[in-house]
Structures are given as structure tokens and as C-alpha cells.
Amino acid sequence: MSEYAPSVTVVIPCYNLGAYVNEAVQSVLDQTYSDFEILLIDDGSTDPVTRHLFASYRRPRTRILRTENQGLARTRNLGIREAAGRYVSFLDAADVLEPAFLERTVPLLEADPSLAFASCWLLGFGGSQFLWAPATCDFPHLLAENTVCTAALTRKDALVAAEGFDAAMPVPGYEDWDLAIGLVERGLPGRIVPEVLFRFRIRPGSMTSSCTAPQNHARLMRYIVDKHSKTYERHLGGVLEVIEARTIEIEEGRRSPIPTGHPDEGRRAALLEDTLRRILESRSWKASRAVRETSRRLKLLRGKKKTGPPRIATVLTCRDQGKDLPDAFQSVSLQVSGDDDILIVDNGSTDPLTLQILEGYRSAGIPVVRTERVSDAAARERGLRMARAPYLFALGSDQTLELDCFPRATEILDGDASVDFVCCGIRDSDGSDFAYSPDSAELPSVLGCSRFSFPVVRRKALLAIGGYDSELPTSEHGDWDLVLRLAARGHRGAVLSAPRVNSHVRRRGPQTEERPRLVQGIFQKHRSLFEGHFRDSVLGLERQRRDLQAFAIDPTPPGPAEPGRASIDWGELRRLEPVSATWGIERGLPVDRYYIARFLERRREDIRGNVLEVKDATYTQAYGSGVDALDIVDIAADNPSATVIADLAEEGSLPSDRYDCFVLTQTIHIIYDVREVLRNAAGALKPGGVLLATLPCVSRLDYESGLEGDFWRFTPASARRLFEDVFGTGQVEVEAHGNVLACCGFLLGLAAEEFRKEELDHRDPYFPLLLCVRAVKSEESTARSGATRAASDGKAAILLYHRIDRSSRDRWRLCVSPGNFEKQLDRLVARFRPVSLRELADSVREGRVPHRSIALTFDDGYRDNLASALPLLKDRGIPATFFLSGDGATAGGSFWWEQLDASLEKMGLDGDEARELHWRLAHAAEEDRRRRLADLPQGDGPFPPRMSEQEVASLAREPLAEIGAHGWSHRALSPLPAPELEREIAENVRALSGT
Numbered sequence: 001m002s003e004y005a006p007s008v009t010v011v012i013p014c015y016n017l018g019a020y021v022n023e024a025v026q027s028v029l030d031q032t033y034s035d036f037e038i039l040l041i042d043d044g045s046t047d048p049v050t051r052h053l054f055a056s057y058r059r060p061r062t063r064i065l066r067t068e069n070q071g072l073a074r075t076r077n078l079g080i081r082e083a084a085g086r087y088v089s090f091l092d093a094a095d096v097l098e099p100a101f102l103e104r105t106v107p108l109l110e111a112d113p114s115l116a117f118a119s120c121w122l123l124g125f126g127g128s129q130f131l132w133a134p135a136t137c138d139f140p141h142l143l144a145e146n147t148v149c150t151a152a153l154t155r156k157d158a159l160v161a162a163e164g165f166d167a168a169m170p171v172p173g174y175e176d177w178d179l180a181i182g183l184v185e186r187g188l189p190g191r192i193v194p195e196v197l198f199r200f201r202i203r204p205g206s207m208t209s210s211c212t213a214p215q216n217h218a219r220l221m222r223y224i225v226d227k228h229s230k231t232y233e234r235h236l237g238g239v240l241e242v243i244e245a246r247t248i249e250i251e252e253g254r255r256s257p258i259p260t261g262h263p264d265e266g267r268r269a270a271l272l273e274d275t276l277r278r279i280l281e282s283r284s285w286k287a288s289r290a291v292r293e294t295s296r297r298l299k300l301l302r303g304k305k306k307t308g309p310p311r312i313a314t315v316l317t318c319r320d321q322g323k324d325l326p327d328a329f330q331s332v333s334l335q336v337s338g339d340d341d342i343l344i345v346d347n348g349s350t351d352p353l354t355l356q357i358l359e360g361y362r363s364a365g366i367p368v369v370r371t372e373r374v375s376d377a378a379a380r381e382r383g384l385r386m387a388r389a390p391y392l393f394a395l396g397s398d399q400t401l402e403l404d405c406f407p408r409a410t411e412i413l414d415g416d417a418s419v420d421f422v423c424c425g426i427r428d429s430d431g432s433d434f435a436y437s438p439d440s441a442e443l444p445s446v447l448g449c450s451r452f453s454f455p456v457v458r459r460k461a462l463l464a465i466g467g468y469d470s471e472l473p474t475s476e477h478g479d480w481d482l483v484l485r486l487a488a489r490g491h492r493g494a495v496l497s498a499p500r501v502n503s504h505v506r507r508r509g510p511q512t513e514e515r516p517r518l519v520q521g522i523f524q525k526h527r528s529l530f531e532g533h534f535r536d537s538v539l540g541l542e543r544q545r546r547d548l549q550a551f552a553i554d555p556t557p558p559g560p561a562e563p564g565r566a567s568i569d570w571g572e573l574r575r576l577e578p579v580s581a582t583w584g585i586e587r588g589l590p591v592d593r594y595y596i597a598r599f600l601e602r603r604r605e606d607i608r609g610n611v612l613e614v615k616d617a618t619y620t621q622a623y624g625s626g627v628d629a630l631d632i633v634d635i636a637a638d639n640p641s642a643t644v645i646a647d648l649a650e651e652g653s654l655p656s657d658r659y660d661c662f663v664l665t666q667t668i669h670i671i672y673d674v675r676e677v678l679r680n681a682a683g684a685l686k687p688g689g690v691l692l693a694t695l696p697c698v699s700r701l702d703y704e705s706g707l708e709g710d711f712w713r714f715t716p717a718s719a720r721r722l723f724e725d726v727f728g729t730g731q732v733e734v735e736a737h738g739n740v741l742a743c744c745g746f747l748l749g750l751a752a753e754e755f756r757k758e759e760l761d762h763r764d765p766y767f768p769l770l771l772c773v774r775a776v777k778s779e780e781s782t783a784r785s786g787a788t789r790a791a792s793d794g795k796a797a798i799l800l801y802h803r804i805d806r807s808s809r810d811r812w813r814l815c816v817s818p819g820n821f822e823k824q825l826d827r828l829v830a831r832f833r834p835v836s837l838r839e840l841a842d843s844v845r846e847g848r849v850p851h852r853s854i855a856l857t858f859d860d861g862y863r864d865n866l867a868s869a870l871p872l873l874k875d876r877g878i879p880a881t882f883f884l885s886g887d888g889a890t891a892g893g894s895f896w897w898e899q900l901d902a903s904l905e906k907m908g909l910d911g912d913e914a915r916e917l918h919w920r921l922a923h924a925a926e927e928d929r930r931r932r933l934a935d936l937p938q939g940d941g942p943f944p945p946r947m948s949e950q951e952v953a954s955l956a957r958e959p960l961a962e963i964g965a966h967g968w969s970h971r972a973l974s975p976l977p978a979p980e981l982e983r984e985i986a987e988n989v990r991a992l993s994g995t
Helices: 018-029 050-055 072-082 102-111 154-161 174-186 207-211 214-227 228-236 235-256 262-279 289-294 296-303 325-333 352-363 376-386 405-415 442-448 459-464 473-489 518-525 527-532 534-553 591-602 618-623 673-686 716-727 740-747 756-759 786-790 818-832 837-848 861-878 894-907 913-922 924-933 949-956 977-992
Strands: 008-014 036-043 062-067 085-088 117-126 130-132 153-155 190-200 312-318 341-347 368-371 391-396 399-401 421-422 427-429 456-457 492-496 501-503 611-613 627-634 660-665 685-696 732-737 770-776 796-802 854-862 878-885 962-963
Touching: 008 018, 018 036, 018 050, 036 072, 050 949, 062 072, 072 085, 072 154, 072 174, 085 102, 085 154, 085 518, 102 117, 102 153, 102 190, 153 154, 153 391, 154 673, 174 190, 174 214, 174 611, 190 894, 207 214, 214 228, 214 534, 228 235, 228 534, 235 518, 235 527, 235 534, 262 421, 312 325, 312 376, 312 527, 325 341, 325 352, 325 391, 325 399, 341 352, 341 376, 352 368, 368 376, 376 391, 376 473, 391 399, 391 405, 391 459, 405 421, 405 456, 421 473, 442 473, 442 534, 456 459, 473 492, 473 518, 492 732, 518 527, 591 618, 591 685, 591 732, 591 740, 591 756, 618 660, 660 673, 673 685, 673 716, 685 716, 716 732, 716 770, 796 837, 818 861, 837 854, 837 962, 854 861, 861 878, 894 913, 894 924, 913 924, 962 977
Parallel strands: 008 036, 008 085, 036 062, 117 190, 312 341, 312 391, 341 368, 421 492, 427 501, 611 627, 611 660, 660 685, 796 854, 854 878, 878 962
Antiparallel strands: 085 153, 117 130, 117 153, 391 456, 399 501, 421 456, 685 770, 732 770
């Protein structure tokens, strides 16, 4: 070692990672804290790139050691022995430190001698991107998962006291977690700096991908739990609660409210609406027809003569879940005979629909027992006490059964008298779709699986353990408790091979939203069982969490795939022929017609007066508003609906100035001379008349026109140019509809009904399926031709500014300094012709653009536009248009993106991560954006102010200034549906008008 003794040693072990090592070293050299050394250790690398690198590698403050390959743990331990600094950080060769890492962590250890290490938040990059921001590195959280980053700055004497990294672990990769646990066990705690100071590279074939693989993770978890067994026993309850909390986070991340238009929600909403209508129309409070139909099958079974005693009794519990109870009831009734019993426990329902449906079941002969609002577990216990069949089962109204549940469970019980219960497994059907099921019905497995449904159980076994516990808060507690007690008392059980119970959590009523945590209550009741099997409970619940996490990332079952390539499950769509060769007509509404119908629905007021439509009157009859006369045009003389026989590509084929509206859908692409079609269409319209046209971007070739008769597919840019060449600038609106899913489904021949509404309504500008065009014929003249457009006598430009200011914080590159702006204005005056935006727009419409015209605009409404820009503009007589954002774009006295900039600076985020967050907020609704901003760390001000109402009014009085609307909340406008787009603009205009 050299005589120089820096405060910090950064140890960088490297094995065959020469491609990355220089980036890691440079990230240390870029530290804002300078008292450090780098110890770079080549762990016997064999690849040519790394060997060549180390042959001549020299960097400042860097010592290089070379060893025979000995593995990561031993290499790090060598680094501890060789480190000259009193603080040591271990930076893997593929990872990087943020510049402030040492500046933030060293003072923390200097100020508090009781701390052994300082960790931080990390950002994953490379193969995937994620933010890891743990709150604590204390027990029990550290025992449940590693909350310490690999580069944590650690006192060297603490590393020596903990005997360094464990080289005996069965698989490399968790040595840093094991070390952190060992430090805290020895009373050497750490602290987490709540900033992103470390970036962790995700790459194929890494040690992390190996150790986190399910089989390796399980081995390492068992090793760590066994090694630190006393600590896990001491903190067992807390560890299990942390694992459960992480499990719930993953579940809730996958589970979301049923989106508008989802088939399941639509079906149940229709049932609710229909049932309520029938109730309101009925003259007496009796079962409506809909309710009677629901219980018809069981009523028929009741009508048959019983052949023997019941074999199985099912208890259904319900509290204000009338719209869901029929699903649960039917799933049971399809699996029982007329001899079997179904008992419904009404747990204090009050809503009219539920009471009506319960009355329907009661009138059909189904026993309905009412309780007065007790816990779910107590209501279930009441029903089980009344049941007398040898086999018992219980189900909530928010659950349903798979068809073969009872047959498979009773087959096991009938065939083996030593089996007392059968666990059915449970699937979360409202988001994650993950299946919970223990490996076996033995106690260790039951302790390690927190999600149970009620088992099919022998009544005598239930009575032998004292029945169902009514004191527990929920049926989830009661079901897990029941299986635990059965297994603990020696009752033998079995587990069905696949989950047979579906849990529909989103169907629960408001009274069940805040449900107590499972683990805490069950652990307190069965502490001795958990402590006696602490390894099984920790490892089982952690494996359940880990499996759920893997399922949330990729729900497809594992299967053969090419190395390094994600597997796609094509299912029935892996085919060389479409599902339908005729756009899905025989399956329902073709996807393109879904968009056409929505477009014409919004344009009803245009379809008026004298209307012309192609081929038939379908759309005019469906969406016309005040139609006086209708003509149908077709090239085919044998079309009985046609009143005008014409070739749209033949000049003058249509009567001139006759129609108020021309509905021209899905026709232009099968005519070669598109420009002549548009000229004829424009000529047929009266001044002010409207052409409503649709054009395909993606479609199969038209089977009617054949391979030689389908000529074109269009883009938004080509459509706009074609139509504006004829109708003129400012007279054309182009809408693009569709996305990659809609395009794929349309090409395969799926119908619109086979998509969710939000799937069809999502607009991706890079994957349009259909274009909808509205073109208005000028009131002053007939449509302009391409030649008229070409007659424009000059070229012009529009310069867009945001801020005229100097700023140390300008992440979004919005600022031009006043001095630079003044030079730009002088050059514009000398070499160009400044005009107002209004003047430029008028000249474009008239086709006479003054040569070298320049219009200046300012976006958003920063105060510096008034204070700095306007005086410079006035000195030179240059007009400008100021587009002002509405109050929905504000954050404090500034704008939301300025607040975001400060928060990103606080978190140390930059590059792609910062741009991604900005993109998401720009596309978010106003309230959603405010919530997301509130969740971020609040950055430091001051923020550049926006203009006040008084300042806007002052600006509006300036002769050279025009004011326009820039959007109420500064959202990205192109993806918005028409109603939201209209609101975004209209509210902004309304607010500006009142200023």
C-alpha cells in the first residue's frame, strides 16, 4: 500500500466486465467529495476485452490488484484487507455512483459514530428501469428483504468485526444482504439517505439474475434464515408482517377498478339496471322475473322428490351484494343435486336490490337466514352451525367456484376416510389473476400460505376442533385459521391440483374496503405454531410473495424460448389465415366501422340539408340531422339505391354546388385518381358545405375490388396535404384513430365487441388504423386547386419562445437570455419582415404570403414575457402572440413542470428517467398530475412566476400583443378524445375572456 491514507476506499471487483469497468471508475472520479482512492481488483478475468484492458489500464487515484479467480465474496474481502480508507464502498464493475454519493454518505458517518454504514436509494437501468427507495434498513424490514444497496459506505472496522463477506453461501449474490444483517445483529446499524445516489445495471446473465431465479432465491433464503435463525425467531411477527405488506403492494399494483366498458362490469351493470327497473315497475314487493329466473334451476330440483339425505351443504354469505350473489349461487348450484343444501346468510343487508334478490331466493325455497351486521366470520359461523350435511363448504358473494370443484373434492373424501378436508386453492380474479395454493395440507405448508378459501371439510372434523371461529374479523382470517387448526390437530388433508375458487375482490362493498391484515391477527392467535415452524412460515410466505412478484412481471407460464428473448403467448392467434376474411362482419361490428360510427355521431350537425352518400343511405339515416334530400352515388348502374350514377374520378361527374354534406366513407382508397375525387367532391358542395370522409391506414385488401382495384393506404400527413390542396389551409380537420392492438385485431378479423372500450379508444399516433377527415368548402370561393396553392408568392416561419430570462435551472431548455433575445430581434428586423400571427394566417388562407415573413409567439405565460420580452419587442415595433396556459397548469405561482424540475433535481434524476416522468405528467389528467407531484420530494425554489390576472390584462392592452389559449392544464392534446379536448381549450378561453 502507499503511504497516502484517504478517508474512503472504493473497491471495484471485476470478473470479465471490462466493457463496463471504465464507466464505473469514471463515476468514482466524478465524485464531488475528493478524499478517496479506487481499488480495482481483477478477479482472474478470462475474456480478451477485460484482459487487454488490465494490461495497460491507468486512471488517477486508482490501484489495481490482480488475483486468481476466487469469487465475489473473497475478492471483496481482499479489498477490505487492502483498503487504505477508514470507510469502504463496494462498487460492482457494471454499476455506477452518482456524483454526490460520497458527499452525502461520508458526513453521515462522520456525524454519528453509532452508524456502521450509510446506504441510499438506487435506480435500475439497462435491461429494465425501476426506482428502489426503501425507508429503513433496521429489523424486521432488513430480515424480510435486502434494503441496503451493494455500494453502501461502511466503516472498515465494522466490516472486520462482521468478518467480511460470507464465501460459503450456496449461490453467490446475496453476500451484501447477509453482511448487512450481520452488522445490525452486532449492534452496528445503518441509515438510508433518501436520494438516488447509486445506479444498478440490469443485464442478461448477471449474478443478480442468477441469484434471484426462483430455485436459487429459495436456497439463499433458507441459508440466510438458518444462519441468522435466532434473529428471525426474535423478530418473526414483524418479518411476516413486512412480507405481507409487500405482497399486498404487488396485489394492489395489479388490481385496479374495473375500467369503464369492461365486459364484466357492463354485464353486471346491465343486470342491476334491469332488476331495478323491474322492481320499480312491479306493483308489489315480490320477486321480479329476473330474480325468479336466477333461481329457476334450483326450484326445479326442489320440485323433485328427494332420494336421500344431503351429502354437502354450502353456506353463502351476503351483505349488500345482490348484484354478485347470483354468480356465486349459480356456481354452486351447478355442482349439487336436489338432495344437497344451500343456505344463504344475509348479514344485515339494507340496499333494495339485495333485499329483493334475497326475497326471490326465499320464495324459491332456498333458506335465507338474517343476522344483524356482524363480522364476515361470524355470519359464516352462523350458517355452518345450522348445516347438517356430512360435508360442508362456505363461499362469499364475492367468490365463485370452478365447475369441477365439488366433484373433485368429494371424490377424494369419499375415496379416503382418513382425509378430513380438501383445500381448493384460490385465484385473485380481479387484477393479478395469481393463484394461491399450499404445496400440501400439512402444517408447515399451511403456515407458509396466507391466502385460503374455505375447504370442503367433514362436518365431524369441524366440530372436533370447536367449529369456525366467529371472533375473527374477516372470513379470510377464519378460513386460514380453520385450516391451521385442522392441520395442527392432526387432521389429514389434501390439496386440489389447481385453484377452484375465484375471488372477486373488486366486487366487495364499501364496508369491506378497510380489511385488517391477515398475518398479524393469525400470528397473534397461533404464535406458538409459527414460532415452532418459523423457517417454514418465513420461507413459505416469502416464496408466495416472490412468485406473485414474478407473476406480476410476466403472467405467462414458463416455457421454451430463445435465450435472451421474451416469450410471447400467441395462443389461437398464431395462424396464417385471419379469424374472419371479411373484417369480422360475421362476428359483430368491424373495428373500422366502430371508429366511423363515433366520428359521424360527433358530426351529426354537419349531415343536414341536401346530402350525398356513397352506395347506400346507412350513415345518413343513422346520423343525419335535418336532412331535406338525400342522393346516393354509385358507379354501378345496377344499384337500385343509386340516384346518381357517376365515376368520382371523372372530372365534372357530379352536379356543382348542390350538396350541404357529402358522406364519403371507405371509398377513396379504391380509386386511383385521389385528387380528382377530392376536386369533384369539393365542386359538388355548396359554399360552406362539409365533406365527411374516412380513409384506411391499415386494412386487408378490399375483397370486392380485388387485387387490382385497391390502390392506397394513407397517413395523417398525406391526408392533410391531399385535402388541403383542394379545400385550403385551415379548412381541414384530420383525426387518427387506433393503436397497435386495434390494428392487429382488425387485420385478424376480430370484431369491435371483442375489445374493451378503452382498448379501442386509445390513440397511438404511430399506429393509426383509420383517418377521419372533415373538410369545409370555403364560403368565399370554390375549392382551391393545387395550382392555386402553388401561387403563394413567399415563404414564412413562426418562431416559438417560452422564457426570456437567465436561469441556473433550465432542464427543459425553455430560456433565452435577454441579451441573446435582443440580438435575435435585431437580426430579424434587419433581414426579415416581422408580422403578427393573425396577419400571417390570413395571408396563408389567401394564398399570398409575403416573402420572408416571420411571426413570433410565446407559450405558457411566464412573467418574464411581460417584463423582459415586451419592452424589447416594443422598441423595435415587432408584434407577438402570447399563448397563455390556464390555472390547471399551475403549481404554486409557477407551472407544474417547474415544480417537477425541482423535484427531479432533489431526487438526482436525469436523462431518460426524467423525460419519462415528464411525459407521463404531460399526458395525465389535472387531478392525477397534482397527486403525483405531491408524492414526489418537494424541490427547492424559487420558481419562475407566471403572469397574474392584472399582468395579463396589462399585456392585452398592448397594441403589438395578441393573446391566445394554450390549454387549461397544459396536457398533451393529440391523444385526448374530443370532449376532453374541447374542455381543455374552452375552459382556457373562458378564463382568458374574463381577465
